[in-house]
Amino acid sequence: MLPNSEKPSSDCCSANNKHVHDAIVREIRKKLPHDEELFNLADLFKVFGDTTRIKILYALSESELCVCAIAELLKMTQSATSHQLRVLKDSGLVGSRREGKTIYYFLTDDHVRSIISQGYDHITEDKETDND
Secondary structure, three states, rough: OOHHHOOOOOOOOOOOHHHHHHHHHHHHHHHOOOHHHHHHHHHHHHHHHHHHHHHHHHHHHHOOOOHHHHHHHHOHHHHHHHHHHHHHHHHOOOEEEEEOOEEEEEOOOHHHHHHHHHHHHHHHHHHHHHHO
């Protein structure tokens, strides 16, 4: 984050004052990830753009579950649930382990749990603010 003193004034984009934000642009350009990394980040967020997948991730943030438990929880077929789990697994958000004939699914790490938790906190915080 740039210090307040480096923020451009509101009239910085006029033809005569363009130089005012050059330093900020240079600094941010140095920190901007490569296009491929940003493309991958955008793809990751696309996975979060589906309510069914969010429900699965939220459920898995509470406990690891087998496909039949997830299907029952979401009132979906096991086939449809398996399809969504494949998308989540291919995105690196969900992992699995086998115990006998049963496969259990879980969140791959605390980053995924944090994304779900912080996103939920964000939307519920807005509701709390609206109610005040």
